[in-house]
Amino acid sequence: MLRVLVTGAAGLIGGEVCARLVARGHRVTALVRRNPDVRGNDGALVTGITVVRGDVTRPLMGLDPDPQDVVIHCAAHLDFDAPEVELHAVNVAGTQNAIDYARAAGARFLHVSTAYVCGDGDGVISETPVPEGTRFTNRYEASKAAGELVVAASGLPFAIARPSIVLGDSATGRIRDFPSLCNVFRLMARGKVTRFPAARNATFDLVPIDHVAAALVALAERMEAVAGGYFHLVGAQAMPVAELAHGVARVAHFPNPAIVLPQDYVPEGPLAQRMVATFGPYLTRNPRFADSALRRATGLRCPPTDRAWLDRLIAYGIARGYLPLPPV
Known part of the structure; x- marks a missing residue:
């Protein structure tokens, strides 16, 4: 049994990670800021955990450190367009506060970043530190890359997990909260976008929430073995951007x-x-994220991220009423 503190526990990834940790017998402390409800991707409240209120922008996240084995740092500001000062407060300074807590708690540190710290990089993207001179396409990417530097310089045993664009469950399409990319489907489905821009070879890397959560739990359980590693939590294959319209x-x-x-x-x-304005740079590039380090460390492979999965995602959005229902 591990003692694990999860930041951002009320969020999509944090909630599902908490649910899976509890199911595997670990003792979980869930850090929330405003919303006290920690829910898995199925929407059910996660029971058998300790929920604490805190704020990553405060020293030690506003907590009195309790002994922990691992801190999984999921909390983040996700708005691409947010002012730099807001992104820095959460994604950089907030990461430092979480590190300081982990140090005081005697914990290893599993940091949740993003695969898109690759910036405008194309071609094969390796599971290594962000190269110096990387050009980022928005302030969010830059802030997450800066957060990784803080983690690497911390002196703590750490691992960095980089999910790509997280969407619904691989088998059902279910997703508790629809992320911003889903608005692209919504605009096209409602006829608000009738012409969709996509470069011929452009791809999105979309990954099911179940693969991301399973990988984070697996890394947390192997922190001694994976210390110092960078891991891509990405789709089985990249999806052509044009496939969204198809x-x-x-x-x-x-x-x-x-x-x-x-x-x-x-x-x-x-x-x-x-x-x-939000997704323009992603409609023109073709990054291909290597994930061999994750597969070696955990034995996990992402389920197919193909046309059939996309159809399940859209069908779930219709069933939930997020996308337009058929006319009566």
Whole structure:
């Protein structure tokens, strides 16, 4: 049994990680800020845990340190467009506060970053520290890369886990909270975006929540063996960006968005403008994230992230009422 403190425990990843840790017999302390409910991806409250209120922007996260074996640091500011000072307060200074707590608690440190600290990198992206001189496409990426540097310089036994774009369960498509990328599906399904920009070879790396949570638990249970490692928690295969529009087009009651090259795209309104402002750099690149280090360390392989999975994600969004229902 491990004693594990999970920050960001009310979030999508943190909640599912807490549920899986408890199921494996570990003693879990769940750090929340405002929302006291810790729920797994199935939406059920996680029981058998200790919920504490804290704030990663405060020294020691506002807690009196309790002995822990591992701190899993999931808490993060996820808004690409947030002011730099806000992102730094949570993703960099907040990471330092979590490290200081882990040191006082005698814990190893498992840091949840993002695969997209690769910035504008294309081609094969290795499971190594972010190269000096990397050009980031938004302030969020830059803040997460800076957070990794804080972890690496901490002197604690650490591992860095880098999920890509986290979506629904591999088998069912279920997701407790729809992340920002799902708004792209929503805009196309509602006919607000009828022309979708995508470079010919551009890909998204989309990963099911169950693979991410299973990998984080597996790394937490192997912290002595994986110390100092960087691990990509990514899809089995990258998905062509154009496949997002194709997935919408396969639903009978949705429109059929036309795919155009980014240089030929003219936004159709403020919502489409916001979509391009947020995701524009991701519509033109083809990073391919190596995950051999994760597979060697844990034996885990991501389930297929293919067209059938995308169809399950869209079907779940319709069933939940997030995407438009068929006309009566």
